[in-house]
Amino acid sequence: MKRVVITGAGTINALGADVPATLEAMRxxxxxxxxxxxxxxxxxxIRIGGQVKGYEPEASFNRQQLSLYDRFTQFTLIAAREAIEQSGLEFSGDLAARAGVVLGNSGGGMTTLDDNYRSVYEDGKNRVHPFVVPKLxxxxxxxxxxxxFNLKGPSFTVSTACASSNHAMAQAFQMVHGxxxxxxxxxxxxxxxxxxxxKAWEGLRVMSKDACRPFSANRNGMVQGEGAxxxxxxxxxxxRARGAEILAEVIGYAMTSDASDIVMPSKQGAARAIAGAMQDARVNPDDVGYINAHGTGTAANDKTESAAVADVFGAHADKLLMSSTKSMHGHLIGGTGAVELLACIMAVRDGIVAPTIGYEEPDPECALDVVPNEAREARVEVALSNAFAFGGLNAVLALRRFA
Incomplete structure (x- = not known):
């Protein structure tokens, strides 16, 4: 089996329009x-969110492209351009024929959908743009x-709610690994x-009106975000043959299903995914220094995730650092695992663990070191990234510091 490394990273989200700005904000x-x-x-x-502010689509795309690209596609292309430019790769010949793309997304072109429902139902129009379907x-x-980018190999989208990105990256890892x-x-x-x-998320009654405070006793819900x-x-x-800069090594993953409830998380399902990722990566609990938690800021997720981590890591749980960057950028739903992987790369590469901000009161049911409010320097050899989705679908990735 082949070793898999990360040679490029790109993002746009509420914290920054690229990776350096995002990591600076996390620090x-x-x-x-x-x-x-x-x-x-x-x-x-609900009137708050991790919205990408000051974004001008016309600065990145021409008029013809914008007629085809929903906002989520625009964000993806901006992030992909940054990642591929950093990698130094150009796709032609045999490499183009074999290379592909796997992305996670939950809602699709929601902005396009929203605009066109308004057009038909509110404005009474009988026609929509011919590109509505390919756009959404x-x-x-x-x-x-x-x-x-001329990628002609396996290319598809994974849609598993809040675990979409982690599932997608796990599939991509397996293709390269194999x-x-x-x-x-x-x-x-x-x-x-x-x-x-x-409005749809309001109906679930899991949203906060003021802030995302993962693991804090006074947390009162999640906050949506956007980006890629x-x-x-x-x-x-x-x-190595082309002298590429390596950001981190991907060493394993696991995927599980709770098979129990459409919205309530399961400690057992989460624990099996965490333990499975370590088993696949061939690491022990005491090898893991950091976990980027799913950490949504809801009462149910945070205590369930904390209990799962405590069960899997046992005595080592007290030595773990675990934070939720959703407190800063919001919950990107299908895109959340991808932005959060940046925090794992920062931990293993730079030795800086992103904080859980907004933390105000200890919760005895979340009694782990959640790196409250301030980033921390630490040597991290192995990091895990958790994603637990509605529908009981879980995916955990493992990264190792590349040396």
């Missing part, structure tokens, strides 16, 4: 959550990445911050 414990700005926001009871479909971003292809582009994106997207994270997963010998 500083900066909050990207603020007042939402879009049509009819005053009709919502979940696989639009993956397809446009494959076209822009020798199917030397390079895969992987990650995820989401842009649900429109009237209909937020994209990575270049490359076979190690292929990367």
């Amino acid at each position: 500083e414990g900066r909050c990207g959550i603020g007042e939402l700005e879009f049509r009819d926001v005053e009709r919502l009871s 479909m979940n696989n639009a971003a993956a397809s446009h990445v494959s076209m822009e 020798g199917m292809t030397p390079v895969m582009i992987a990650g995820g994106s989401e842009s649900m911050l429109c009237f209909g997207g937020v 994270g994209v990575f270049v997963f490359e076979e190690y010998e292929h990367a």
